[in-house]
Amino acid sequence: MPRGxxxxxxxxxxxxxxxxxxxCATGPSGWRYVSQLTTPSGDPAGSVDLAIDDLGRPIRxxxxxxxxxxxxxxxxxxxxxxxxPTGEHATEGNVRAHAFSGASPAFYVAVSRLLRLTPxxxxxxxxLVSFTAPVLAPLTVDQxxxxxxxxxHPTDNGVLDVDExxxxxxxxxxxxxxxxxxxxxxxxxxxxxxxxxxxxxxFG
Numbered sequence: 001m002p003r004g005x006x007x008x009x010x011x012x013x014x015x016x017x018x019x020x021x022x023x024c025a026t027g028p029s030g031w032r033y034v035s036q037l038t039t040p041s042g043d044p045a046g047s048v049d050l051a052i053d054d055l056g057r058p059i060r061x062x063x064x065x066x067x068x069x070x071x072x073x074x075x076x077x078x079x080x081x082x083x084x085p086t087g088e089h090a091t092e093g094n095v096r097a098h099a100f101s102g103a104s105p106a107f108y109v110a111v112s113r114l115l116r117l118t119p120x121x122x123x124x125x126x127x128l129v130s131f132t133a134p135v136l137a138p139l140t141v142d143q144x145x146x147x148x149x150x151x152x153h154p155t156d157n158g159v160l161d162v163d164e165x166x167x168x169x170x171x172x173x174x175x176x177x178x179x180x181x182x183x184x185x186x187x188x189x190x191x192x193x194x195x196x197x198x199x200x201x202x203f204g
């Protein structure tokens with residue numbers, strides 16, 4: 001069960017956004033990721049709880065940020081309920097999309113499990129619903145993902161495969177790289193792995 005901490009920053013001006021302390025685990029029915037977010041000053045800033053099934057589909061998503069809350073799952077595409085800070089109003093949304101996205105590194109792992117790409121194979125297009133802090137406003141985005149390379153790195157615990165993905169935003173043409181080792185993000189725009197207490201889990 002990997003445990004660790006990511007530092008988050010603005011991918012454009014690199015201003016710090018805070019930390020995300022996480023633990024995650026694989027199981028016979030899929031994968032679960034739980035984290036707590038803090039501001040650069042250390043104050044609580046929200047939480048992430050994401051569970052995907054063995055095919056990578058989101059079976060439960062709970063996000064909290066600035067007292068806003070989102071609960072979602074894969075249902076006729078993806079469906080979610082977003083609740084305001086007062087708790088008096090809730091709005092439901094549904095989009096014919098493949099999965100959810102957002103600032104948390106958890107979403108990179110979830111998408112990689114959904115796509116199951118082959119190194120050097122063609123890019124795959126998908127539609128995601130992204131929730132942006134602090135008010136968790138939903139935004140539908142189209143991306144393409146390609147697994148550029150898989151590199152074996154020897155470690156004290158055996159060989160660790162590192163996957164390099166090229167992600168393209170289809171609306172802007174922006175491209176960026178995401179590096180994953182099992183269920184841990186090694187690097188991505190706005191994300192740096194600062195601490196890791198145990199090795200990444202290896203998916204079967």
